[in-house]
Amino acid sequence: MSADPAALATARQVLAHLGVTVTDLQSAAEVLVAVPTVAEYLPRVIAAAGPGARRTHGTYWERMAAVWGDRRLDAVAASDVEAMKQQMTATARSRRNNRNGRHAGERVVAARAFYARAIADGLIDALVSPAHRVAKPRRLPNTHRALTAWELEEINAVARSSGNDVSLDALMLRLHTETACRRGGALALRLIDLDTANGLVRLTEKGSTVRWQPITLDLAGHLHEHALARGAVLATDRLLRYRNGQPITSRRYDHLWKRIGERLPWAAVHASLLTGYAIPP
Structure with a gap:
């Protein structure tokens, strides 16, 4: 079925008004298709991370891959990150310096490091990063003191x-x-x-x-x-x-x-x- 010439003309006028060309749309579609899944992208994030980042965030990156592995980076919502934060906070391992799982919540939100790499690689836009749309918990005052x-x-x-x-x-x-x-x-x-x-x-x-x-x-x-x-x-x-x-x-x-x-x-x-x-x- 051939396209309606009048509809095509209207579409061209709209695109011209927006300053967008057909080539722009084709390029955007190619980028959309090229967006990897969380599991596909994780090895690149790990390879680019330093030892400290891998030690701090590694467990949570692996958790992301286990839960969202088959999803494209742009298919994870802020509510998904928030839900994982709540889950990790509730199931945080009990330690002597435990603070009701608060640090676990902070580190899940540190999935920002994961999405920051995706933004730097041009795979997603900074404005749509789900990790950056979840508020990072405020750090509680340090409870450490000196020995008497x-x-x-x-x-x-x-x-x-x-x-x-x-x-x-x-x-x-x-x-x-x-x-x-x-x-x-x-x-x-x-x-x-x-x-x-x-x-x-x-x-x-x-x-x-x-x-x-x-x-x-x-x-x-x-x-x-x-x-x-x-x-x-x-x-x-x-x-x-x-x-x-x-x-x-x-x-x-x-x-x-x-x-x-x-x-x-x-x-x-x-x-x-x-x-x-x-x-x-």
């Missing part, structure tokens, strides 16, 4: 009187007490990061931030002796090490705080409120 003098004394007493390597635990706690560094910063310390002459350690922490932190010469000396006695030789060898010469891992912190919590009930109850010792989640 007696809390610090009790924690150190337990660390020095229990466990299978009290000298290592005591050194770890002293390092965190003097530097207030994060767990990752302590684990990353190498021989080259220790300046025993000037009492400094070079800490590489969250966001790849680097800082030279003053410490006492006594601590610097003990760190150096500890590393050498446990097999550190090269400048890039880790400082904190087990008796067998292997560098410690985050599991050492897990075991340490589990032991402290078993002997100090107040520490187990208030662990999420304490700072300065890289309290585990």
Whole structure:
């Protein structure tokens, strides 16, 4: 059936009035067809993301692919994102620092990172991004506080009187007490990061931030002796090490705080409120 010439003429007038050509419409249709599904696009997002983004958002990106995998990016609605946020908040894993699943909700809305990549790739328009149309929950005030003098004394007493390597635990706690560094910063310390002459350690922490932190010469000396006695030789060898010469891992912190919590009930109850010792989640 041939098109009505009068209708075609009217359509051309409308397009001309809008400043749109038939070629524009064809190009738009091609783009529409080329929009990938969530599952198809996820590998590209992961490949372009840094380690921190993958660690923070990876679980939620996988959840998106599981629930919306066969949908095109532009077929997910803001209400879908809101529903997932509510579901993840309700089913958030209970932790000592749990805040009624609020952080789970924040991270689902961090699907914005997923859609921000799609916007940058020209696959969808910023105005129609469903993730950016859902309000991000306001962060609650930080509940962390510093340790009191007696809390610090009790924690150190337990660390020095229990466990299978009290000298290592005591050194770890002293390092965190003097530097207030994060767990990752302590684990990353190498021989080259220790300046025993000037009492400094070079800490590489969250966001790849680097800082030279003053410490006492006594601590610097003990760190150096500890590393050498446990097999550190090269400048890039880790400082904190087990008796067998292997560098410690985050599991050492897990075991340490589990032991402290078993002997100090107040520490187990208030662990999420304490700072300065890289309290585990």
